Amino acid sequence: MPTIHHHISELRLALRPYRTAQRIALVPTMGNLHDGHLELVKIAKQHADIVVVSIFVNPTQFGVGEDFDSYPRTLEEDVAKLATVGADYVFAPTIDEMYPVLPPPTSVLTGAITEQLCGKTRPTHFDGVGIVVSKLFNIVQPDVAIFGQKDYQQLAIIKQLVRDLSYPIEIIGAPIVRATDGLALSSRNQYLSESERKTAPILQQELQYLAKQIGDNQQPLDMLLVAARERMTSAGFIIDYLEVKTAELTAVGDESINNHQDLVILVAAWLGRARLLDNQLVKINKIR
Numbered sequence: 001m002p003t004i005h006h007h008i009s010e011l012r013l014a015l016r017p018y019r020t021a022q023r024i025a026l027v028p029t030m031g032n033l034h035d036g037h038l039e040l041v042k043i044a045k046q047h048a049d050i051v052v053v054s055i056f057v058n059p060t061q062f063g064v065g066e067d068f069d070s071y072p073r074t075l076e077e078d079v080a081k082l083a084t085v086g087a088d089y090v091f092a093p094t095i096d097e098m099y100p101v102l103p104p105p106t107s108v109l110t111g112a113i114t115e116q117l118c119g120k121t122r123p124t125h126f127d128g129v130g131i132v133v134s135k136l137f138n139i140v141q142p143d144v145a146i147f148g149q150k151d152y153q154q155l156a157i158i159k160q161l162v163r164d165l166s167y168p169i170e171i172i173g174a175p176i177v178r179a180t181d182g183l184a185l186s187s188r189n190q191y192l193s194e195s196e197r198k199t200a201p202i203l204q205q206e207l208q209y210l211a212k213q214i215g216d217n218q219q220p221l222d223m224l225l226v227a228a229r230e231r232m233t234s235a236g237f238i239i240d241y242l243e244v245k246t247a248e249l250t251a252v253g254d255e256s257i258n259n260h261q262d263l264v265i266l267v268a269a270w271l272g273r274a275r276l277l278d279n280q281l282v283k284i285n286k287i288r
């Protein structure tokens with residue numbers, strides 16, 4: 001069983017003996033763990049001797065009216081799952097332990113990259129992610145940290161944070177783990193009703209179809225996106241965004257599409273109470 005710590009000072013003390021000769025990995029989570037999280041731990045074990053998993057439902061990354069209060073908290077089950085994949089430590093702090101003052105008067109500004117995509121409808125979200133991830137980095141001082149590629153924008157922001165603040169931490173993006181029908185695993189999938197759960201995989205099917213069309217590069221990008229949005233809306237999704245960006249999340253249009261080998265389609269869409277996120281890499285096969 002992993003050892004659980006709720007206090008920063010205790011975790012620091014426990015990790016001190018490993019620091020000189022062993023590599024420490026951090027897997028930050030908000031708990032309610034599923035197979036996608038366990039995959040992050042398995043990857044962490046390939047890159048480090050000691051794996052710390054943080055479980056903290058971070059209030060600063062939830063906006064007003066979002067699901068902070070109802071977000072599932074399942075610490076006991078989470079720890080049991082982590083034991084099956086060999087996590088060494090669980091760090092499960094209280095809100096007071098993480099935030100002596102809430103909201104914290106210090107912020108980690110993460111720049112223009114936070115203002116697009118999820119940042120448009122969740123304007124305070126990435127500030128909250130930036131501060132909690134910085135704190136976790138300072139508390140655990142890992143050699144390596146693992147984040148899922150499902151949260152593509154979050155991963156890009158964290159890479160930028162590490163680069164700009166010179167954190168001596170290697171950031172690894174882990175491939176999206178999907179259910180057999182293609183739906184990306186997420187703790188929020190449990191908000192889906194039975195019939196919504198049957199509809200949900202259409203999101204990934206649409207991304208794959210769109211990726212193929214964009215890769216073939218035969219029709220204007222805007223037209224393809226308008227048609228895809230219409231199909232998704234007819235299937236029952238309320239689209240927050242569906243956009244195509246470069247792998248570094250800069251804008252791309254028909255005039256510049258041929259300059260990029262690697263593009264990514266990013267989507268956030270509501271289905272009932274669940275806000276689903278997904279993304280798909282695109283390879284441009286044909287130059288127009």
Ligand code: PAF
Pocket residue numbers: 028029030056058061129132133151154
């Ligand atoms: O991806 C998440 O679960 C959260 O945003 C993270 C990185 C654990 C920060 O709270």
